[in-house]
Amino acid sequence: MIDFRYHIVSLISVFLALAVGIVLGAGPLRDYIADELTGQVELLREEKEALRAELDVAEVNLQRRSEFISASAPALLGGVLEDRSVAVVELPGANPEVTEAVMTRLEQSDATVTARVAVNERWADPTERAFRSGIAQSLVGYLNPAPAADASTETILGQALGQALTLRDPANLEARSAEAENLYELLISSELITEVGAPTAPAYATVVIAPELVEEPADEAAVTELAEANVVYTGLAVDLAGAGEASVLAGGDAFQGDLVRAVRADEAAASVVTTVDGVGTITGQVTVPLAVAATTGGAPASYGFAEGVTAVIPEPTTLTPPDPATFAPGPVDAPAGSDDTGDTEPTDDATDGEG
Template identity: 30%
Template structure:
């Protein structure tokens, strides 16, 4: 008969066997296991030290490259943008220091920063899209390009691009050459509204968007853009609910709002979209531009001297040739144009090159 004492002896025997097994296992396996762990830990520590040394060396080389770029920037950029009026457009969330750094390099290259448009968060708010489009239509009433096609941001982009002069001048009474005040060119007679009307009133357009809280204006950007520099946000816009064209991931709504403006200003005037590495990464505006094949130059290493110099060289190249993509991100053609674009020569007035003037002349037919 199985009694309590039998159960007690069985339990004690089981625990005794476990204890003996643990003792034997730890004494027999302790040394080989510890030796293996110590060896692997030592290897990992050596790899970590090697990677840390390489990282520190890479950082030192980058800092040295930036120091060299800062020292020789004036020589490298000399006359690359001579006679070029540049209008700067900042996307919502763009870093102000990055923008001012790029502007200083533009001036080193002989360009003139004519003005700055800073898009507000309200501009890319999905709830404001209808309002943005309606405002664009109102500001275009009575002009050759009244209304416009496309969605609200396409129409707003067209108005803003026209306001700064970054579009082809068509018809007999374009707004660019008839009057320097950006008021449709009607004061001088040549830009009269006969036979279809003149262009939009650039000052009224920018004032309308500014009064609506969609952007702020600095300087005198109306009809001043021989080239346009767009500064991407410091971090990618938040992801929205709309799927990307590939259907693989959600696309930030901010990209859908700003991209039409990037495309519009790059429709005729040379344009550069500049940002840091994050802008060329997932969800970044530069990555979207490169993927869509938008005809503007891009630079994804700004915010440090070498990257800023490369960005201005990219803009200078766009003045002379097809726009390229530069930096360290995917689909970049290289870090900077190779060979660098040539220096430019200003015309008799010292304001615009002959090529720039030709580009802005209305084309017959």
């Protein structure tokens, strides 16, 4: 047991220290302490003002750089995608203002934006799997070429969207094929996608705008949900890359949950999907048309300012005129694994309700 005298000594020490502090603070050290504190406060204020001034200068310089890039964009992009048509696909959570900014840069590159569609949340909603499976069965008969016999529901849906935006009519290469129109209508009626800008012609390429992530998910359940959605949308990006001449996924790469980062981390996906990060900035937006051209004339790559990218910006690419006949289907293939000869008519049962 602690001796009572120990407590007495401790209390005396505390009060003695307080007394000394009071005496010194009110006595000969008072002015010194006050001056010292005043000087430190003044120094901190000056440092804060200096940092604010530096920040203001940095913001002005950044704004001027953005204005310079914007003013230079028409000269930089002009003719890059001449004779090319592009369909724009927005994923759930994409920023519409970013999409419109990217479309402006596509138009400055002399590309024709032929369609703009938004993928709805039910595309990746785990509670809608049975419904999507039923829709996939209805889509298979219109796919040309038909999917592999073991193709998953997600693959069938992804190929359907890609073909809906790119397939051409063999009798009129400037028009969409009947299969493309049927696929598109089924995807619309099933509410898997929403039409933002109706298709005016088949596209040679697609640009996919990724969800905008402003912070990491706050809890484990949200992290898991985002990761599962990214798996589905990575598959969609791969399927779109298999339709037309090129496909570019544009988004952010600042957070672990960003789709662009997920695609880049997937070796198989990264080998077929071109990615552009920083699409929320004018630099990323201007890069998108250049990436479409580079992919059309070369190979998939990653562009932007994130660690490990292929390059900040693609090398200039001169494209030869496209051959529209390449994207005009022949006779409809029978669904893979079917004994049908191509006369199979898709059923509409799956559109009557959620499986």
